Amino acid sequence: MKIPDLTVTDLAKNIICLLIIAATLFLYVQGMEPPLELKLISGAVLTGYGINVAQTAVTQAKAKAPKDTPPAAKP
Numbered sequence: 436m437k438i439p440d441l442t443v444t445d446l447a448k449n450i451i452c453l454l455i456i457a458a459t460l461f462l463y464v465q466g467m468e469p470p471l472e473l474k475l476i477s478g479a480v481l482t483g484y485g486i487n488v489a490q491t492a493v494t495q496a497k498a499k500a501p502k503d504t505p506p507a508a509k510p
Contacts, residue, residue, distance in 0.1 A: 452483075452484070455473070455476055455477050455480055456477055456480060456481070458473065458477075459473055459474065459477040
């Protein structure tokens with residue numbers, strides 16, 4: 436498996452997303468209700484990661500699929 440290059444922007448985005456999810460989970464574990472904005476943001480973060488994973492899986496599956504070619508015409 437090839438590890439993609441990680442830029443500073445990607446790293447910062449992933450750290451911020453991780454902190455958002457951690458804050459939401461921390462509030463749930465403490466028995467407190469997270470604010471609506473935090474719920475919405477964490478849902479958006481999880482959805483974004485899910486779409487990214489699904490997109491990668493579909494791209495890899497399409498690359499492995501056999502190519503459909505029409506049969507050769509018989510003279």
